[in-house]
Amino acid sequence: MCKLMSLYMALIACATCLVAQTPHEGDFVISDFKFAGGERLPKLNLHYTTFGQPKRDAEGHVTNAVLIMHGTGGSGKQFLVSQFHDVLFQAGQLLDASKYYIILPDDIGHGGSSKPSDGLRGHFPHYRYADMVTAEYRLVTEGLHVDHLRLVMGTSMGCMHSWMWAERYPNRMDAVMPLACLPIPIAGRNRMFRDMLMDSIRNDPMWKNGDYKEQPAGLTGAIYMLIIAGSAPIQMQKIASSPQLAAEYLARQVETRRKTTDANDLLYATASSRDYDPSKDLEKIQAQVMFVNSADDFINPPELGIAEREIKRVKRGKFILLPVSEQTHGHGTHTWAGVWKQYLAELLQESATTAE
Numbered sequence: 001m002c003k004l005m006s007l008y009m010a011l012i013a014c015a016t017c018l019v020a021q022t023p024h025e026g027d028f029v030i031s032d033f034k035f036a037g038g039e040r041l042p043k044l045n046l047h048y049t050t051f052g053q054p055k056r057d058a059e060g061h062v063t064n065a066v067l068i069m070h071g072t073g074g075s076g077k078q079f080l081v082s083q084f085h086d087v088l089f090q091a092g093q094l095l096d097a098s099k100y101y102i103i104l105p106d107d108i109g110h111g112g113s114s115k116p117s118d119g120l121r122g123h124f125p126h127y128r129y130a131d132m133v134t135a136e137y138r139l140v141t142e143g144l145h146v147d148h149l150r151l152v153m154g155t156s157m158g159c160m161h162s163w164m165w166a167e168r169y170p171n172r173m174d175a176v177m178p179l180a181c182l183p184i185p186i187a188g189r190n191r192m193f194r195d196m197l198m199d200s201i202r203n204d205p206m207w208k209n210g211d212y213k214e215q216p217a218g219l220t221g222a223i224y225m226l227i228i229a230g231s232a233p234i235q236m237q238k239i240a241s242s243p244q245l246a247a248e249y250l251a252r253q254v255e256t257r258r259k260t261t262d263a264n265d266l267l268y269a270t271a272s273s274r275d276y277d278p279s280k281d282l283e284k285i286q287a288q289v290m291f292v293n294s295a296d297d298f299i300n301p302p303e304l305g306i307a308e309r310e311i312k313r314v315k316r317g318k319f320i321l322l323p324v325s326e327q328t329h330g331h332g333t334h335t336w337a338g339v340w341k342q343y344l345a346e347l348l349q350e351s352a353t354t355a356e
Contacts, residue, residue, distance in 0.1 A: 014102035020098035028143030045111030050257035069158030075111025076104030087337040116264035122210020155334035163278040170286040175351035179334035232330030289317040290347035296332035
């Protein structure tokens with residue numbers, strides 16, 4: 001009888017684990033969404049993916065929700081890649097989906113959410129990060145009925161959104177992990193490469209103010225900028241160790257990305273960062289913060305010393321600069337969880353008292 005009971009319990013546990021590991025996709029529609037710039041959209045659709053189920057305490061507050069926000073041009077599905085999902089969401093891992101309720105939104109202009117390429121093209125409202133964070137918040141609270149987050153994480157653009165969440169909603173989370181960004185306005189080389197990317201599209205006569213019928217040739221120039229900005233010297237040398245391999249890699253990347261990238265979507269997504277500036281309110285952050293960048297990040301170069309300076313203004317903040325290694329991937333290190341998961345473990349442990 002004991003063996004049968006043990007087998008039964010094991011089967012139940014296995015079934016629970018399988019259910020938790022199965023992603024659920026959904027859509028949350030906000031009627032008459034007003035953008036910060038005054039434009040409106042009659043119906044704003046926000047697509048999302050979740051793992052696991054929310055758990056509530058005796059007072060009905062959610063205790064296990066984790067919000068993870070993607071980068072420019074990405075979607076929540078970027079976190080389903082093995083180097084992120086398998087390292088964090090699987091049974092026994094730090095964000096085991098049988099224990100946590102994981103929320104992966106597609107931001108405005110991205111993935112399955114409302115975006116220019118749906119039909120409005122150049123007439124789509126000109127959204128900004130402020131609009132994206134507002135929509136994320138409404139998805140979490142109104143759409144998924146989550147009133148508190150155990151953890152807020154984000155990569156690149158999502159990293160910047162993490163800072164905004166921590167400042168706007170300081171009592172709505174226990175811990176924050178921004179990955180691959182800086183908590184200051186986008187300036188210097190970072191600003192210039194974004195402007196060059198956008199100019200490549202807008203200065204192409206084929207763009208036609210966004211009313212093109214075929215993707216403009218300038219999209220290729222924009223893709224070139226993305227390839228360089230996201231590159232890491234060690235990894236690129238491995239991939240393209242000869243002139244022929246370099247040429248083949250570049251051609252393959254351009255061909256693949258042109259098939260999956262819309263010029264208006266990319267233009268809008270890039271422009272949305274223009275008024276980002278969390279630097280004024282860093283002292284408002286109450287949650288425990290583990291801020292991580294990689295030393296081979298083209299977009300956020302470590303020699304600027306900005307991260308080390310600004311983290312001192314965060315009451316419970318810590319900054320980690322990952323040294324360049326065979327395991328880092330430049331700006332994209334944010335999605336290689338094996339490189340930085342030890343710091344996530346530290347953050348979860350240190351913020352556990354707050355969560356209780």
